[in-house]
Amino acid sequence: MSASSTLSMFRWMVQRDLTLAWRRRADVMSTLFFFVIVVSLFPLSVGPETQLLRSMAPGVVWVAALLASMLSLGRLFANDYQDGTLEQMLLTPQPLYLIVMAKVFAAWLVSGVPLALISPILGVQFGLSQDTLLVLAISLFVGTPVLALIGSIGAALTLGLRGGGVLIAILVLPLYIPVLIFGAGAVDASIIGISAQANLSLLGAVLALALVFSPWATSAALRISLE
């Protein structure tokens, strides 16, 4: 299998999923709105106590990001499963690993990147400093692909099951814990004025691990789901 055809397949898959996401804009927007609203509810309910808001900001934003990324997981493979496209994907000459990577990448572009981009604006409500806002956005940039990668395993395992949505949450949320700890930890560190680098590096390491192992696990789960 030549490198060029592998690359072009990746490109085609990403392009296809982005086109589909654009045609179903409402789905994408709902994830983003969910994130914005959940994060904004806390300052409204706690009141203008800057100290308290500042100390809870990392946890609130990160938990909201986890929940928002759960929302779109159910759709990752379900549509392709129902109309038979997934079967075709298993039958392509290219490795399934690659197709999974392309799908997760496209899903991250439409659901993860917007969260990271909008997070500094939401962070202002918590009275975070400029440096901390930057760390928040960076931590989400590194962390959301991990959420998408790990989530894809859960999505593949629960494919075609009734009540799959709740099951995904039970399967995947425990695996999200390291991402939550390092992501929120980075922002925390920045708030108390120490370097966030250690936590961000650990988050990067988790991303590297997830990049290697999760597409492989997802491919195996898809094969089982489609038998």
Next chain:
Amino acid sequence: MLEASNLECVRGDRRLFSNLNFVLEPGGFLQLTGPNGSGKTSLLRMICGLLAPARGELLWQGANIHSLGEEYSTVLTYLGHRTAIKDELTAQENLIFSSALDGTEINSAPAVSILERMGLGGRDKLPVRLLSEGQKRRVALARLVVCNTKLWLLDEVLTSLDKNAVTLVLSLIEDHLSNGGLAVVSTHQEFKLAASSFQRLELAS
């Protein structure tokens, strides 16, 4: 050459078929018939490699299809009962993306002419959800024109097609067979094909 020896299919706790044997030579056509639930789709999915046989094996050119892996994917085209057509995409986009998935890249000019040949002239820019069932099938079948694979596996391929489309599909299959291709087709309709070797496999319930 496709060869099945002693295939057995078990779904849940039901045995659908066992001791199933056939040999399909280049240019050969195999029609699968049988009542609903007799295992036609399961057999086709088995030939694809999507479903592992409970017993027995499938050989392509003498090698087990599971040992061939992705190499085997390059020789087959499977058109399932579910057509893999996206409602939100246009007919043209559907054809381009599904061909790309098969490993054949085409751009819009050939895609338009192929869709025209499939009787969808002037409708190639419409989202597929606006098309009728039969027209959606035609979009899915357009893949057969693009692909240059040896082995075609078609599941209930004539469903909701009109007379002209049936003739068109039959001529596509005939061309494919005369070029040394193989085809396994599950259907309830009578097939009138000028194939050099025509086999029929009746699955009992």
